[in-house]
Amino acid sequence: MTITYEFGDNLYVNTTNRCTCACEFCLRSYGDTVGNSDSLWLKQEPSREEILADIEARDLSRYPELVFCGYGEPTYRLPDILWVCDRLKEKYPIPIRMDTNGHGSVINGQNIAPLLKGRIDKLSVSLNAATPEAYVRRCHPAGGEAAYQAMLDFTKEAVKYVPFVQMTVISNIPKDEIEACRRIAEGLGAKFRVREFIES
Numbered sequence: 001m002t003i004t005y006e007f008g009d010n011l012y013v014n015t016t017n018r019c020t021c022a023c024e025f026c027l028r029s030y031g032d033t034v035g036n037s038d039s040l041w042l043k044q045e046p047s048r049e050e051i052l053a054d055i056e057a058r059d060l061s062r063y064p065e066l067v068f069c070g071y072g073e074p075t076y077r078l079p080d081i082l083w084v085c086d087r088l089k090e091k092y093p094i095p096i097r098m099d100t101n102g103h104g105s106v107i108n109g110q111n112i113a114p115l116l117k118g119r120i121d122k123l124s125v126s127l128n129a130a131t132p133e134a135y136v137r138r139c140h141p142a143g144g145e146a147a148y149q150a151m152l153d154f155t156k157e158a159v160k161y162v163p164f165v166q167m168t169v170i171s172n173i174p175k176d177e178i179e180a181c182r183r184i185a186e187g188l189g190a191k192f193r194v195r196e197f198i199e200s
């Protein structure tokens with residue numbers, strides 16, 4: 001079971017394969033690994049203790065960031081991730097990032113943004129579309145077009161509690177839509193980043 005894996009300079013944490021989206025560009029459509037990782041499909045989700053132990057088995061001084069990412073949507077494991085963050089923050093200065101599709105408040109049935117304060121240092125929210133229609137076409141979210149607004153609402157809340165929030169789009173969408181996405185992100189108070197479309 002692969003819980004932690006290296007990609008680029010960072011250490012990534014895989015806590016779940018569940019996701020509210022079925023994005024057409026999802027790495028999971030192209031294979032079951034990222035970088036040099038073993039398969040990221042989990043036979044069962046690791047417990048919070050297993051997640052912490054796997055992270056602490058690494059030399060955390062080697063990485064600029066620890067990233068809760070998944071091979072899925074990490075906020076499905078939010079209570080466990082927050083527990084792990086609390087333990088890590090007591091011992092290690094490593095900045096903690098979460099990469100999310102922004103559906104965490106819907107998934108958890110509450111506004112989760114305040115819970116991130118002091119635990120998540122950086123948040124990366126997948127925007128990926130400038131309109132609800134394009135979002136549904138590209139990301140196939142559970143909840144349809146309403147999921148787009150939920151993602152925007154979450155981001156607007158998150159900037160109040162997380163020091164660094166960015167929204168991302170994949171590079172292979174139309175250029176004018178990328179610029180429209182930039183305006184949306186900045187309008188919500190988030191940074192903006194275009195990320196390369198990568199296949200595993």
Ligand code: SF4
Nearest residue numbers: 019021023026072101
């Ligand atoms: S939100 Fe992320 S994990 Fe979920 S389908 Fe899209 S790219 Fe894949």
